[in-house]
Amino acid sequence: MPRIRLPAVANWFTGTGEDFRLLGTRCSDCASVFFPREDVHCRNPGCAGGALVEVPLSPHGRVWSYTDGRYRPPSPYVSDPELPWRPYTLIAVELPAERIVVLGQAVPGVTVTDLTVGMDVRAVPGVLYEDAETTWTTWHWRPVEVRT
C-alpha cells in the first residue's frame, strides 16, 4: 500500500510544484505578516488587533545566511540511527515583500559550497521523513541556479 502524504506541520504550506507556497497570516488592521502563522492575536504592540487572515508568502527570497548540520540532531528530529548520518544544509531566507527571514532545509544534494549570501532561492515542497504509512512533507529552499 502506498504511503499517504501528510504535512509534518499543519497549515504552514500549501500547493504542489510551481504553486507551492508557505502560508502565513496577515493582520487585517496593521498588515503585519506572521510566519509561523499567528491565529489568535496580532503581535504588533501598536496594533489594537485585527482579524488574522491566511496569506501565501512570496515564493522567492534571498539567502540571508546558511550552514549545515554535521552531526545527527537529537529527537524530536526523526532520522534512522541505523543509517550513516548525511549532513543537511540549512538556509535562512529573506523574503523581500514580507521583510521576514525564514529558516528551512535546502533541497537534498545542495551543500554549503553551492551557496552564497544574497543568492536567489525558492520555496519548494520536500519530504521531512517517512514511516510505515506516511510520507511527512515540509518546505525546502532550492537555489534558483545551482552552480556546478
Next chain:
Amino acid sequence: MTADVAVLGVGMHPWGKWGHGFVRYGVTAARAALADAGVEWRDVGSIVGADTVRGGYPGHVAGATFAKALGWQGARVTSVYAACASGAQAIGAARAQILAGLADVVLVVGADAAPKGFFRPAGGERPDDPDWLRFRLLGATNPTYFGLYARRRMAVHGDTLEDFAQVKVKNAAMGALNPYARYRKRVTAEEVAASAPVADPLRLLDICATSDGGAAVVLSSLEFARRHGAARPVRVRAVSTVTPRFPNTVLDLPDIATDSAAAVAPAEVTFRASIARAAYEEAGIGPGDLSLAEVYDLTTALELQWYEDLGLCGEGEAAKLLREGATAPGGRIPVNTSGGLASFGEAVPAQALAQVCELTWQLRGRAGGRQVPGARVGITANQGLFGHGSSVVAVV
C-alpha cells in the same frame, strides 16, 4: 539611575564534567560565597535560585532546593527561569527585594549538571513549542544557528575563520589562568582549524561545550554592607533584563523565522544591542567608561558580535578591534578575562552569575594573573533563549 546594591561575596564550584547532581555544585558555590561575604546562612533573609529545566529535573525548583540543602531556615524564596539569562534575572530579583526593603541580604545561586551532547527540548509531542518545532522540522540544533550568524558576519563584515580562531586563542590563554575554568590549556589557531566541523563555518573549538558548574553571589544593601564592615564593596549599578521590540529582525534561537518588518519599521538597534544600551542608561555610563567586559561567547564569532552590540567598536569593526589586541589582556578593553564560555563551557543557570563573579574579583583587584590593572567598571552581557536579555554593570 537606580540605587546600588553591594556584592558582599561571590563563590563558584569549578566547571567540568564531574558527574554529580546540580545541588552539590550550587551548595558548594553558595557556601563559598557566604564565606567570602562573612555572612552566616541563618542570617540570609532571602534566597533566589536561577533555574534550568534542561538538565532533566523540571519541578526540582532551584531556589527552594538550595535552601533545603543548606538547611531550612525560613528565608523568603524566589526562583526564576530565563534560559541562559537566568542568573542575571536572579540578580535582578534579589536587587529589587533589597531596594524595596524586603531583605537586607540575599543569596543568589545557580547550578547545572549539563546533559551530554546537544541541548534538546523536553520529550513528548509539542507542536505549539517553537523549541520543539525547530528540532522536529529542521533539525536546527543550537550550533546551526551559531553557524548562520558566523557565515552572515563573514559575508557582511568580512570576518575570517582566522579571526574566529583568534578569539579562542585569546580566551583559552585566560582560561588557563582561571582555577574555576574547565579547560585550562592554551589553544593555537592551528588546533582550532584542525578541529571537527560542526556547523559550517564553525568547528568544534569555535563552539562552547556544555558543562557542570555552580556560581553564587551574596548581595546586600549598602547600609548592611557598611554595618558589616565592608567600607568599599563592589556594587551592582545596573541590571538589564529587557525583552526584544517588535519587529525583532535578527533570526534568534529557537525561532524558525523573524518577525516581519513589512508593516512596522524595526527599532534603531537590535535586541542584543538594546540589552547593553539599557544597562548603560541605568548605570549612567557608556562603553568608554568600561575597564572590562564579560560577554556570552557561545561561539568565537558571537564574541565578535558582542563587541559591536556593546558599542566597543562600530558595526562591522569587531574583527579589527580583536586584531589590534584591544580586547586582549593589556588592551583598551579586555573581554572575557575569565576565559569565557570557551574555557568554561556552558552551565546554563550558573553562567550569568559566573560572569558577575569574574567582575567582582577583577574590581576587587583579586583576579591574580588575569587582573586588569586598576579595573573600576565592568559589564556582563548575555542573551537567553526565547527573548531574555541580560546585562549587569558592576563598579567599585
